[in-house]
Amino acid sequence: MAKKIVRKVLLMLPVLFLVSIILFTLMEVLPGDAAYGLGSDVSDEYIQQFREEHGLDKPAYVRYLDWVTNMLKGDFGVSLISGLPIIDRIKVRFPVTLELTLLSMIVAVVIAIPAGILSAVKRNTLPDYLTSVLAMVGVTIPPFWLGMLMVLLFSITLGWLPASGYVELTESVSENLTRMIMPALALGTQFAATVTRQTRSAFLETLDQDYIVTAKAKGLPQRVVIWKHALRNALIPIVTTIGMQTGRLFGGAVVIETVFTLPGIGREIVNSILLRDYPVVMALIMIVAFIVIVINTLIDIIHGLIDPRISQSQQR
Amino acid sequence: MKYESNFRKTVKKFFRRKLAVVGLVICLVMLFVAIMGPSLSSYSPSETVVEDRYQPPSSVHLFGTDDLGRDMFARILDGARITVAVGVGSTCIALVAGTLLGLLAGFFGGVFDTVISCFMDALWAFPAIILALAINTVLGPSLLNIFIAIGVVYIPDFFRIVRSRTITIRELEYVIGARAIGQNSISILWHYVLPNMSSTLIVQTTLCCAKAVIAEASLSFLGLGVPLPMASWGSMLKSGYPLLERAPWLSLFPGICIMLLVLGLNFLGDGLRDALDVRIRDD
Amino acid sequence: MKQETNQEYLLEIKDLTTAFLFDGKPVPVTVNVSYGIKKGEILGIVGESGSGKSVTVKSVLRLLPSPPSSILNGEIYFHGQNLLTLKEKEMQKIRGNKISMIFQEPMTSLNPVYTCGNQITETIMLHQHLSKEEALKKAARMLDLVGIPAPESRLKSYPHQLSGGMRQRVMIAMALSCEPELLIADEPTTALDPTIQAQIITLIKELRDSIGLSVMYITHDLAVVAEICDRVVVMYAGMVMEIAEIRDLFHAPLHPYTQGLMQAMPRINQQSEMLYNIPGMVPHATQMPTGCRFQPRCPYATEVCSQACPELVDAGDGHMVRCFHYEKLRKERVQNG
């Protein structure tokens, strides 16, 4: 098992390297220049000075090498536009996106998996229809629209929840949570819907297996048959879906952070791309990519733990 | 039991599922609307009539009019063409590229496989919207570029599925048998491996169309969806939002259309998955 | 249908009719199945696939999922209790404890993600309330009993690490871990190759002799029946056609279907190239013929066979048969020896 984990971790490095290459070429090819980002009434001389000051006129591969060496030294560099170190921005923004994604994952998993199991076990009954309907709606509604409808309903019409803003968890838990409910639900809905549907089909398939009949023939109560024998086998495809979805979650966070004005990484990445502030874009996307890769590796490891067959056979 | 061709049995299984049929109907209607486009309505989608702006849905204007007095029903029809095109276009790109790479990587393995897999993992690690946003900005907004921008995001999905299926199929006897009788690799892939995963691919394609439609809507929320004179349902959704109080129909109708299309695609996808899955008995 | 005194039977099935849903309508798959098994007896249940033999035995432990399947009528008596009316809680106390079952596919009958030890001790602790250590010790003893080498280490291994034969032995160990009175074996050796098949059969026979286990052995293989069974129930198209001692079944089969089965079995010294097979196919549950269900394929079928369905009658010292012409057929066989 350990050998497999080491191999997976080692594989992360080339992937991260490739991410940085793709990222850098994308930013290089973007038309327009960070200098213009400062404002439309910027004089030509200032643009020239700005380029020299930030070494933008150096050839691309030189800039890339500088960036990589700094990155390895842990120096995330400085934003082109504001000149402030990017690490401060990350310290403030990363916890927000992390909390948003974790919350929506928890909201999703805590709701989705039991709902999926319930509708699989009680197939073709009312709870089954209700869950499948909600899951279907969850998948079809575009997240940003769901968020905006929620703002319209809960903030404007009913006035129960604030429409924007963020309060650190350390400052006041209640304030933080009231501001995070809607974003977490808006982001989590699509995630929950997919996980529910996946859980339901995984469970239906598992309950058809022979070893479930054996378990029943051994006189085990229904509860044990489901929560011990069926769950662990069904978890394998469920965990894969959760893994695949987390990658998409960060993408979704970008939109939700804009709808609810949360100071997260997603929104900052969009702004920085539009302003061509490439050091910020590179730093933030590398972090997000790193997290997604770590999560994928974790998912593979969890796979190995759940399913002994995998740790033996060398399935990539 | 008289012998039924496998195809007819699948079709019969498909049509026994009510929801799958509903899904198929919705998709066919959407396709028809997309192909016919604004010609279905007497108004032209871009004709601005300043006097009758913000008219609620009436017999004259089925879906009301927008802030420039354009007939919403015509715009929805026009939007249908663009939204369906984005859904289908980007899915084709993802399908072709993902499947091709998946087959090659899965079948040949070795260094080629590791390199492509790393590249795909790298693409995968990018937050989806950001990749689409960056590609869209680089290539500049045009319909084709939107296809590419959204398509590239879903290539890893197809790649992973095709690759893992190819690895399992490659070990099966009849593939080894085919190789034994001197078939070259390409024809093996084409005749033996690909048909074997056709059912999963069909299901994945329908579901990917649904995801692409929603991805386009999110992109247009960030202001980088389909270039503005063109309006997909997603961009209508966004531009109609501030007017939700003043003219709710501007945002609600595109929203309902998107949800209906995605719903149809999902029902179709589920129906196909059950119908094509040999294991599921027809209870 | 008078039945002998049923105290003699350990378990008795009376007029069991189970149905499955086809296009939403329940269609009977087994009709008025009645037979019983004595203590310490190995009862063979023979029939082509689709004859309803495994549906019947699964109904004994009520393992069939309720939406598609349903029990229309009939009782199953075990120690005087009707299993069909027991509450689920009581039924769970019987399953794996008093009556246990092994299945056909060893590859998929064990849970792939738990060790064999875990799956065996689970039953022991459930029914015999032993502590983990004692359960493990007992499990090891059981594995040893079924002939698995190095039982302690085998407890820790996962099902996919064992061969088909090994897994079937683990299934048997698991089934017998709580000393059940009755073992239902649903085609346990079909999926195994002959050498392993022989070992499993001898194992079951030894268990029957050593711990007085009664076994319901379901198979379609007459050679196995000859090897292991005391008495045999022949089933066809969901109905019991003949019940006979092993000797009578092979030497004086009364029912034309049983005779057909006997002829279809290849003999070592058989000269003719063409193997005999019974013409036609088993009809689908929804297209059952009227009268005797075998009459379309029966060489001796007459008018009456297609009008009414014969009763299962006693043709002498417990040899039951469901055929109008068995008496006539028996005389002809005796004449031409």
Place this chain on the structure above:
Amino acid sequence: MKMANMKRALAILLVFASLFSLAACGSGTNEEVLATDDDASASVESPATEVSAAETGNGIKRGGVLTVAKMTNITSLDPTKSSSIDNDGFVLAQIFETLLRQDEEGNIIDGLAESYEVAEDGLSITFKLREDVVFHDGEKFNAEAAKFNLDWYISEECGHINYSSELTYVDSIDLIDEYTIRMNMSAVDASILASMTGLCGYMISPKTIKEGTIATNPAGTGAFKVKEYVEGDHVTLEAFENYYRMGEDGKPLPYLDEVVIKIMTDDAVRSANLESGDIDGVDYHGSTNSILKFENKEGFQSHTVPSVNNYFVSFNLNNEVLADIRVRQAMAYAVDRQEFIDVVLEGYGTTVPFVVRKDQWYYSDYNPYTYDPEKAKELLAEAGYADGLTVKMYYISREPDATAVQLIQAQFAEVGITMELEGMDRLAWIDLVRTQKSGELGFGVLANFGYDASRQFNSTTYYVDTTKATRLTELLPKTRASFDRDERLKSLHEYQKEYLDNCYHLFVGQNQRITSYKDTVQNVNYHWYAVAKYDEVWLSE
């Protein structure tokens, strides 16, 4: 099994219906907002109610937090790092103060300098500074501090081209006494006084300049100091206890405890937050939809921000078709500017010939181009395009630009010009149109902060290839060459005439920036360069 599916489909439709009825009814609560569209095109004069006169003396309540949302990202809290008023002026104006100020008519009045005196030859200006001013970090504001600031602005080390371009003619600063300094000029520059009321006039605490910590903890002399700054998200400002200006109740300004300025780039999100009460006001509305929403909405007040966006069409003079002035003029005649105001800006705008607002002292109504399609056709025929012409327009894919270009496309079609459209993201557009690399027409916007005429006119050359318009570069310095207003006016009008005659840009119209605040926000006024002043604002609840 079949019945089950039917039940599932019905349940789905039920959920949809309930989801939308909730949303729809949610939106339809206040009926009177659905104003019919006739008053939308109300006359320009009173599109928004004027601010009620400040309550006198005792009515004022102190304390409270004002939360405001602004549209564009803050580039930096360091004035020398910021190059655009639009992005950062909104925040910097609350923290820093300038040497001089301007009143509504644009006359230069006192600021941190009580008075100023221009020498006879116009080559030196003496500033008499206030003696009761302190920086946020406790440093004293005196002549030495002022000299330090100005020396730094013109120094190589600060190198902020924007400053130096405005301060090109400033030679040196002399220290006269503890509260007097003299600025020596190498040439007469009338706009230096205006510069002293803008970015170049900000007085920053010398301590922070020396330590180079301006961006992280800026220290000015303004009514608020920085409490917290999360880049790209929000700035929290708190009242500066020993601010030298007094309020109506005799105690030091400001009345508010704190001001929170949030960045919300999305207009729909911003108006949702205003409606839900999460924010008390916005810098200005990003779309006419939001203006209409809050125009006469109960509980809100709207007023005009003294700053405008000038929408224009730029011409790439290197393109041989557009090099012909008749083609450019034909296009200028082909555009119906009033329809642009009515349709695209829904009445919230004015048709002006150039970039100057009607209320500014250097406004001139010299306008050679009115809507005249016939003349446009004649000119086109003259230029040899009688049977039509095809051009391509590049624009930024956002509102109102996208709607505007479609309108212009329709109007050009009437005179035989077929126009292809290509939208792109803002920086890609600037890169293309500004460097005149390729492309023919560009649709863009120039913000007019109006704090200095010459600087304002200078921005009209950003999207013109000045090598093809040398006359402009000669006229520009003249517009600032004399302190005498009438003389400046002459050269300013001359510049406008030269510009319009050569039709370097086609000016389509000006939209007023409209903002809305809750009724509880009293006494919002504006700095001369279009930025809200919160030092005299108080909350009635």
